[in-house]
Amino acid sequence: MHSATWLDIDGSQVYVEIAGVGKPVFCIHTAGQSGVQYRRVLQELPLHGYQVVVVDLPDHGRSLPAISGPIEDLHRYAEICWQVIQQLKLEDPIIVGCSVGGKITLDLCVHHGESITAGVAMEADSYNGSLSVSGLRRSMSDSASPSQGDRTYFGALASCGTSVPARVAEQIAVMHRREDSVVTSSDLIGWTTHDLRSDLHKVACPLLVVAGSEDFWVHVDRCAEVALLSPHAGFILLEGVGHYPMEELEDFPTILSGWLEDLTQGRLPSSQKQEFEGVTDR
Amino acid sequence: MRPYRTLPCGRTLSHNQSMANSYFYEDLVPGSEFDLGSFFVDSDKINAFATLTGDNHALHTDTDYAVAAGFEGQLVHGALMASLVIGQLISLGIFSESIVAMKDLNWSFKKPIVANQLVTVLMQITERHLRHKGRTGVVGRRFLVSSQDGQHLQEGYSSAVVRTRDAEGAVKLEESTPSFVSDAWVSKLAQSLERDENFIAATSSFDGSIAIHFGHVSVGLRIYRGHVIDSGRSIVSNATFSIAASCAVWLDFSKRPRNEFIPFAMADKFEVRGSTYEYLRMTRAVMAVTDQVRVLLGEGLMGRSDA
Numbered sequence: 001m002h003s004a005t006w007l008d009i010d011g012s013q014v015y016v017e018i019a020g021v022g023k024p025v026f027c028i029h030t031a032g033q034s035g036v037q038y039r040r041v042l043q044e045l046p047l048h049g050y051q052v053v054v055v056d057l058p059d060h061g062r063s064l065p066a067i068s069g070p071i072e073d074l075h076r077y078a079e080i081c082w083q084v085i086q087q088l089k090l091e092d093p094i095i096v097g098c099s100v101g102g103k104i105t106l107d108l109c110v111h112h113g114e115s116i117t118a119g120v121a122m123e124a125d126s127y128n129g130s131l132s133v134s135g136l137r138r139s140m141s142d143s144a145s146p147s148q149g150d151r152t153y154f155g156a157l158a159s160c161g162t163s164v165p166a167r168v169a170e171q172i173a174v175m176h177r178r179e180d181s182v183v184t185s186s187d188l189i190g191w192t193t194h195d196l197r198s199d200l201h202k203v204a205c206p207l208l209v210v211a212g213s214e215d216f217w218v219h220v221d222r223c224a225e226v227a228l229l230s231p232h233a234g235f236i237l238l239e240g241v242g243h244y245p246m247e248e249l250e251d252f253p254t255i256l257s258g259w260l261e262d263l264t265q266g267r268l269p270s271s272q273k274q275e276f277e278g279v280t281d282r
Numbered sequence: 283m284r285p286y287r288t289l290p291c292g293r294t295l296s297h298n299q300s301m302a303n304s305y306f307y308e309d310l311v312p313g314s315e316f317d318l319g320s321f322f323v324d325s326d327k328i329n330a331f332a333t334l335t336g337d338n339h340a341l342h343t344d345t346d347y348a349v350a351a352g353f354e355g356q357l358v359h360g361a362l363m364a365s366l367v368i369g370q371l372i373s374l375g376i377f378s379e380s381i382v383a384m385k386d387l388n389w390s391f392k393k394p395i396v397a398n399q400l401v402t403v404l405m406q407i408t409e410r411h412l413r414h415k416g417r418t419g420v421v422g423r424r425f426l427v428s429s430q431d432g433q434h435l436q437e438g439y440s441s442a443v444v445r446t447r448d449a450e451g452a453v454k455l456e457e458s459t460p461s462f463v464s465d466a467w468v469s470k471l472a473q474s475l476e477r478d479e480n481f482i483a484a485t486s487s488f489d490g491s492i493a494i495h496f497g498h499v500s501v502g503l504r505i506y507r508g509h510v511i512d513s514g515r516s517i518v519s520n521a522t523f524s525i526a527a528s529c530a531v532w533l534d535f536s537k538r539p540r541n542e543f544i545p546f547a548m549a550d551k552f553e554v555r556g557s558t559y560e561y562l563r564m565t566r567a568v569m570a571v572t573d574q575v576r577v578l579l580g581e582g583l584m585g586r587s588d589a
Binding site for chain 2: 144145146147150151154155158162216
């Protein structure tokens with residue numbers, strides 16, 4: 001069964017798609033994008049016995065804008081996701097997210113970990129202050145920031161790993177060109193200001209941290225550090241993969257299914273630094 | 283003669299081995315790399331350098347002081363390491379028969395090096411151009427000093443005047459295959475862009491000029507609605523915008539399997555001057571320019587992974 005609906009959240013309407021029956025797996029997309037990034041997960045993960053729930057964050061995809069304007073705070077996104085989970089009565093869900101979605105996953109694991117079965121945080125560190133907030137605010141105005149479409153397209157192309165077939169990278173880049181730059185910039189302000197460095201010890205659920213070896217947005221070591229600082233966490237390095245594992249890896253639903261099986265049965269890959277360096281686990 | 287040669291590691295600087303076959307201008311192709319071996323600097327050398335130069339700060343001469351200051355041991359002077367790398371070049375004989383003069387030396391110290399720490403040195407040829415009717419040429423050399431776990435500790439650059447083996451042959455070779463980054467090479471780049479459909483389409487709304495800097499060598503393109511109406515150095519100074527990087531960065535960029543200009547720019551490896559608005563507006567044109575640089579460098583470089 002595959003269904004979709006809009007939920008009333010904070011005076012706006014948030015779009016969710018639901019497929020399958022079983023343990024709920026709640027998926028969160030990257031900056032400026034939508035749940036379409038998890039289309040294959042929606043189609044294939046239910047075959048492994050999971051209920052997949054994919055959200056479009058406010059202002060993204062088929063969700064309506066947030067009442068107070070584009071959101072710049074990833075914790076607020078996390079609390080909106082938690083409201084979605086509660087409205088849908090998802091019991092002890094698994095949370096999966098990438099990039100800002102990965103950071104939102106970490107935020108949920110910090111603040112609601114006791115009610116979460118496990119988290120899978122892809123391409124997310126605990127703090128990433130690499131972007132200029134004032135520059136991002138400037139980029140919200142076309143008059144100050146031209147060729148957003150071209151820059152987003154070429155940036156997304158370069159964000160894919162070199163193992164990704166050219167046709168897949170091209171599709172990812174073309175999909176990124178659809179973004180509203182105001183929304184993406186707001187998300188990126190959230191990305192660069194969100195800080196969980198002193199909170200990771202509060203993660204109360206098993207956590208799997210996943211990083212592509214060729215993601216220039218976040219350093220592999222900073223992702224691995226998240227696993228080291230969280231109480232029950234493991235780390236997996238994806239060789240030749242960039243910033244969008246769920247889109248770059250054509251067999252991602254099967255890979256995710258393997259991760260979830262390990263997580264739910266208490267098996268976590270080691271987070272020791274000397275072991276994750278150079279190790280590939282796909 | 284092989285353009286790439288791995289020299290045995292583990293030698294110390296006390297060795298004074300001369301290689302019979304020195305490298306000449308023709309052998310020093312931009313992009314080629316030379317393993318200069320591994321060595322360490324002991325306390326005696328550090329103390330001797332401190333005495334000789336007067337730089338006897340306790341960080342260099344007192345292990346306990348250096349450790350208390352947060353380092354793992356007695357610090358090797360940055361200038362000492364630079365000198366030792368040049369000494370290693372001499373002891374290996376790479377330029378022993380071809381060197382005329384060292385023109386300059388720049389060194390940056392990224393992480394501390396302490397006494398008895400084993401380091402590995404790699405030399406990369408970054409650019410070259412002929413002079414004096416082919417009798418000599420100037421060759422750019424980049425030095426990377428790394429720890430045993432691959433961390434970059436120091437990076438240096440030095441250009442040198444070296445002899446050619448055969449002046450007439452070197453001129454002919456340069457005419458047929460201009461070296462990165464000679465005047466002929468940047469002219470070839472400008473001509474390639476004039477014919478590049480992607481560049482023409484990307485500049486169809488542009489009335490201005492773009493300058494590209496490769497280290498100390500620059501080229502300017504005067505463009506009117508998709509047509510390169512003039513090119514050369516005279517256009518550089520008042521370009522609408524310019525893109526600049528060292529030859530070493532252009533080499534690193536061109537050895538990647540695909541165009542990674544945006545990640546490089548986000549990491550501030552390229553410098554943009556002039557109108558940033560026009561630079562951003564011309565993103566597609568910048569990608570076309572950098573694509574073309576990669577094509578030309580791929581034709582004449584050693585070590586390009588997909589070339």
